[in-house]
Amino acid sequence: MVEIEFEDRPESGYLVAHLSGEVDLASLGCFRSVLQRLADTGRTLVVVELDDLQHLCAGGVRELLALREDLEVRGGGLHLVCDEHRPARMILRALGIPTSTALPGESALAASLGHRLS
Numbered sequence: 001m002v003e004i005e006f007e008d009r010p011e012s013g014y015l016v017a018h019l020s021g022e023v024d025l026a027s028l029g030c031f032r033s034v035l036q037r038l039a040d041t042g043r044t045l046v047v048v049e050l051d052d053l054q055h056l057c058a059g060g061v062r063e064l065l066a067l068r069e070d071l072e073v074r075g076g077g078l079h080l081v082c083d084e085h086r087p088a089r090m091i092l093r094a095l096g097i098p099t100s101t102a103l104p105g106e107s108a109l110a111a112s113l114g115h116r117l118s
Contacts, residue, residue, distance in 0.1 A: 001051075002031045004040075014079075014094035020052035023060035031060050035067045044076025047103055051079075052090035061095060066108060079104055 002023055007016040017038050023031045038046055048064070050056070068078035080099040082089035092099050 002034050004034045004037065012104070014047055015043040016047045016049060018049045018052065020054075021115055022055040023053065024055055025059065025069055027060045028063070030058065032063050035063050035106055039067060039070055044071055044075070045079075046071060047079045049103070050080045050092075050099075051083050051086055053082075053088045054084070054092050055062045056088045058109045061091065061097070062078075065097075 002019060002021040003020040005020075007018065009016060015038070019034070021027065038048075047069070048067075064078070064080065071078050080092060080097070081101070081103055082092070082099050083101055087109075089099055
């Protein structure tokens with residue numbers, strides 16, 4: 001099961017979603033619903049914090065990439081945050097998907113890809 005906690009950061013212009021639990025074939029539908037909730041917020045700049053995610057299957061990676069594409073089409077982007085040596089970070093790194101170890105600050109957000117997050 002996947003759980004989500006939202007943290008709105010209006011001063012920085014983005015929404016942070018803290019994910020926890022496991023994303024596997026059994027919970028993929030739930031994960032898809034969680035990400036849909038992110039898309040439905042209407043925010044175009046989203047940060048997903050993955051430190052407490054214990055497992056991330058290939059289907060979960062596809063769903064994250066689909067969310068990124070959806071946000072980019074609307075002029076925004078997705079920024080994935082995960083500490084070193086966490087399961088999600090290792091999987092995403094192996095696939096060449098960029099992550100960072102800290103939430104972006106206002107200056108980092110403004111400088112990233114012309115207001116689009118990677």
